Amino acid sequence: MMNWSVLGEKQPVATKMxxxxxxxxxxxxxxxxxxxxxxxxxxxSLLFAMRYFCERPQENEEPCGECVACKRIQSGNHPDVHxxxxxxxxxxxxxxxxxxxxxxxxxxxxxxxxxxxxxxxxMTVNAANRLLKFLEEPSRRTLxxxxxxxxxxxxxxxxxxxxxxxxxxxxxxxxxxQLREEGLSEANARLASALQFDLTEAKxxxxxxxxxxxxxxVVQLMDRIVQSNEESYIYFHQTWMQHFDGRVQHExxxxxxxxxxxxxxxxxxxxxxxxxxxxxxxRLEQQQAHLPLQRIKAAIYEVLQTKRRLAMNxxxxxxxxxxxxxxxx
Amino acid sequence: xxxxxxxxxxxxxxxxxxxxxxxxxxxxxxxxxxxxxQQNFVKLxxxxxxxxxxxxxxxxxxxxxxxxDVQPGTVILQAKFVSEIVRKLPGDQVEIESxxxxxxxxxxxxxxxxxxxxDAEEYPQxxxxxxxxxxxxxxxxxxxxxxxxxxxxxxxxxxxxxxxxHFILEDGVFELVATDSHRLASRKINLNxxxxxxxxxxxxxxxxxxxxxxxILDDHQEKVFVSVSDNQILFKTxxxxxxSRLLDGNYPETSRLIPEQSKTTVSIKSRELMQTxxxxxxxxxxxxxxxxxxATMPNQLQITSHSPEIGTAxxxxxxxxxxxEDLKISxxxxxxxxxxxxxxxxxxxxxxxxAMRPFILRPQNEEESILQLITPVRTY
Numbered sequence: 078m079m080n081w082s083v084l085g086e087k088q089p090v091a092t093k094m095x096x097x098x099x100x101x102x103x104x105x106x107x108x109x110x111x112x113x114x115x116x117x118x119x120x121x122s123l124l125f126a127m128r129y130f131c132e133r134p135q136e137n138e139e140p141c142g143e144c145v146a147c148k149r150i151q152s153g154n155h156p157d158v159h160x161x162x163x164x165x166x167x168x169x170x171x172x173x174x175x176x177x178x179x180x181x182x183x184x185x186x187x188x189x190x191x192x193x194x195x196x197x198x199x200m201t202v203n204a205a206n207r208l209l210k211f212l213e214e215p216s217r218r219t220l221x222x223x224x225x226x227x228x229x230x231x232x233x234x235x236x237x238x239x240x241x242x243x244x245x246x247x248x249x250x251x252x253x254x255q256l257r258e259e260g261l262s263e264a265n266a267r268l269a270s271a272l273q274f275d276l277t278e279a280k281x282x283x284x285x286x287x288x289x290x291x292x293x294x295v296v297q298l299m300d301r302i303v304q305s306n307e308e309s310y311i312y313f314h315q316t317w318m319q320h321f322d323g324r325v326q327h328e329x330x331x332x333x334x335x336x337x338x339x340x341x342x343x344x345x346x347x348x349x350x351x352x353x354x355x356x357x358x359x360r361l362e363q364q365q366a367h368l369p370l371q372r373i374k375a376a377i378y379e380v381l382q383t384k385r386r387l388a389m390n391x392x393x394x395x396x397x398x399x400x401x402x403x404x405x406x
Numbered sequence: 407x408x409x410x411x412x413x414x415x416x417x418x419x420x421x422x423x424x425x426x427x428x429x430x431x432x433x434x435x436x437x438x439x440x441x442x443x444q445q446n447f448v449k450l451x452x453x454x455x456x457x458x459x460x461x462x463x464x465x466x467x468x469x470x471x472x473x474x475d476v477q478p479g480t481v482i483l484q485a486k487f488v489s490e491i492v493r494k495l496p497g498d499q500v501e502i503e504s505x506x507x508x509x510x511x512x513x514x515x516x517x518x519x520x521x522x523x524x525d526a527e528e529y530p531q532x533x534x535x536x537x538x539x540x541x542x543x544x545x546x547x548x549x550x551x552x553x554x555x556x557x558x559x560x561x562x563x564x565x566x567x568x569x570x571x572h573f574i575l576e577d578g579v580f581e582l583v584a585t586d587s588h589r590l591a592s593r594k595i596n597l598n599x600x601x602x603x604x605x606x607x608x609x610x611x612x613x614x615x616x617x618x619x620x621x622i623l624d625d626h627q628e629k630v631f632v633s634v635s636d637n638q639i640l641f642k643t644x645x646x647x648x649x650s651r652l653l654d655g656n657y658p659e660t661s662r663l664i665p666e667q668s669k670t671t672v673s674i675k676s677r678e679l680m681q682t683x684x685x686x687x688x689x690x691x692x693x694x695x696x697x698x699x700x701a702t703m704p705n706q707l708q709i710t711s712h713s714p715e716i717g718t719a720x721x722x723x724x725x726x727x728x729x730x731e732d733l734k735i736s737x738x739x740x741x742x743x744x745x746x747x748x749x750x751x752x753x754x755x756x757x758x759x760x761a762m763r764p765f766i767l768r769p770q771n772e773e774e775s776i777l778q779l780i781t782p783v784r785t786y
Contacts, residue, residue: 145527148528153434154434154435154530156436178563180654181654181655182612182653183636184637185455186531188637
């Protein structure tokens with residue numbers, strides 16, 4: 078089971094802040110947990126909720142994990158803990174309406190309520206404004222925890238009403254070591270850590286054929302872009318489009334592309350120990366010879382733009398075509 | 407857990423608790439019925455987290471044995487399936503058995519069902535309400551109280567607290583108030599002396615819960631025990647417990663809204679007035695507020711309505727007496743009809759304080775126990 082001391086190894090600052098606020102009985106009415114994926118935001122909110130309702134809290138503000146309240150929070154059946162997750166692409170108006178209704182009622186079992194909004198940046202402006210009303214006038218027995226990876230996508234008015242707790246990206250070296258101990262190959266371990274996979278995802282990576290292929294395709298696409306004999310556009314349609322299907326998969330492909338481009342930058346800066354694709358060193362060096370730093374920077378910028386476009390529902394084929402054409406230039 | 411139970415009794419209880427179970431539960435476990443078997447009774451619980459209904463089947467009732475063979479235990483069963491299964495079972499008795507792995511077997515005559523149960527620990531545990539904050543009231547009286555006030559609650563969520571009925575108990579007087587800020591319904595009754603030790607204010611029960619409660623209560627003189635805590639109210643009858651969550655917040659002070667003096671007082675037969683207004687509103691339904699106009703004449707009231715595109719209606723209705731100033735006033739016909747229906751008395755008294763001030767309706771004979779207030783509409 079998760080507890081504060083395990084989480085504390087990953088997130089010493091955040092854990093200490095949360096523990097202290099419980100200990101000193103100074104729990105804020107709203108928290109915003111922000112930080113990249115895989116940094117333990119969800120675990121922290123779960124622990125916090127468990128500790129809040131736990132019937133037999135232990136030392137160091139640990140929840141017992143065994144009482145009826147803790148068990149039900151873990152299984153998602155506690156009537157006074159409400160999890161809101163994006164329903165598809167965004168958090169829908171109805172979900173916030175449900176919350177609004179819930180605010181006007183007294184709590185069910187205990188005398189307090191917690192609501193946790195995952196991916197709070199996925200709230201539409203409308204939904205966020207509805208929620209705002211309750212962040213502005215907190216009832217004394219309600220606690221809100223918002224989780225997000227993109228803190229800048231939230232409304233300023235929401236940010237200013239929450240206590241922000243930053244979950245820092247994991248310490249690279251320690252995480253790499255852990256991955257190696259789990260039996261991942263050096264290349265995969267570096268890739269998993271660069272893509273901020275958590276431990277389970279990283280382990281799956283080892284045997285994921287789709288992912289291995291994606292990796293290959295990204296490298297080959299870059300080869301063709303560098304050679305600039307205009308084959309890349311055809312390659313993209315023949316291979317990339319066959320392999321990557323749907324927005325989520327395209328995004329994964331772009332993430333890989335970004336890591337590759339980052340490696341090229343490291344080569345230019347002569348920082349070989351930072352490389353992720355160490356097994357592809359020859360290829361990287363070959364490409365580096367053709368690509369000046371300026372062009373790599375431009376390419377990185379284009380990839381980020383494309384990611385943004387995909388998130389805004391631009392047709393994946395069109396967005397990707399544009400990216401290829403721009404990178405070729 | 408193991409028990410053998412009469413099918414009819416079980417079906418009856420299931421139907422009671424099914425009223426609380428939502429087809430789209432907010433948490434997964436609430437799609438189930440909790441079945442608790444004890445030596446002397448079997449208790450079923452259903453909930454949608456707003457309301458919780460518990461139905462108890464006693465081992466023995468009126469000389470009839472309902473429950474035959476019990477090994478105590480508790481299990482959660484999928485409500486949707488268990489209700490259909492029990493309804494269609496062939497035999498008169500049902501045997502329910504669950505093992506340590508929560509596999510539940512339901513047998514009746516030659517039919518056998520195996521269901522996956524869930525752990526009872528996962529089920530919400532409503533706060534236990536203490537009995538010292540409890541008073542009793544007859545079921546038919548309570549139903550009437552709810553009927554006379556609950557219609558006036560607000561249906562808009564802009565002021566959530568107004569979607570509930572305000573319960574007040576002080577010095578043995580039990581009062582219910584509901585308002586949507588256009589009209590107000592209030593009803594007071596004296597409880598017997600036991601209730602004098604109990605008192606509360608600012609208990610606001612959601613209107614939706616009360617409508618459900620009204621469907622469950624029987625129309626006879628059974629006793630209902632009501633107890634109240636900070637976040638729950640419990641209505642307890644012989645075999646059914648009805649819990650509801652309360653609305654959080656402060657109910658606005660309503661006593662100031664009721665005018666103390668009146669300038670015009672009209673006594674009139676309730677049924678005749680209601681029918682007249684109903685007829686007049688036929689032509690008023692098209693305009694948005696369903697407005698009818700009322701004007702005093704010597705010993706008569708003139709009720710008119712008009713809709714520019716359709717036409718006009720006019721009718722005079724005899725009164726028993728009119729005292730005070732002449733008056734012309736407009737109001738929403740639906741509010742008037744709701745109020746007259748709620749009062750349910752042959753003769754009523756209407757007290758006006760001018761065309762722009764709210765007016766109140768009361769039955770003529772019993773003073774102050776029921777009061778309906780309506781705000782007029784500005785028309786010219």
